[in-house]
Amino acid sequence: MKLYRVRPAGRWFHPAVYRLGPGMAAAVALVASAVLAPALGWVGELNADWFALGAYGLVCMLLGAVSRPFAAPLVGLSGWLFFDGFAVHRYGELGWNGRTDLLRLGVLTAVALLASLPGALPRRRIRIAAVRLPDRLAGERS
DSSP: OOOEEOOTTOOOOEEOOOOBOHHHHHHHHHHHHHHHHHHHHHHTOOSSSHHHHHHHHHHHHHHHHTBOGGGHHHHHHHHHHHIIIIIISSTTOOOOOTHHHHHHHHHHHHHHHHHHHHHHSOSSOOOOOOOOOOHHHHHHHO
């Protein structure tokens, strides 16, 4: 049995999309970030610059789009771990540079969170119209 969803005022039905939970999103994000590090090294862009941060931001955005909002901190953290370990500090060494790394971690987490929020919106909005009673009935009730 398939579940279907439809947007308000929409005519087309789409199969329901199941989003990744925090554990599975973290596992996929770790694998995707691990694959991205050698790919950036092969291209010659494994440096602490905007291109590598943008590539990790793109991975976080793509994974955030298919995961739940509660998974965004884990997706952002996994992107930051590989960016900091292989692009900023070479050879897998992690280091904390204070505000700079806090900003990078915040950017990657915010990208994952913003990408996951549209999927968390309710699929069907129930609108209830307020029923106004005629004045003569309203006076009798109060």
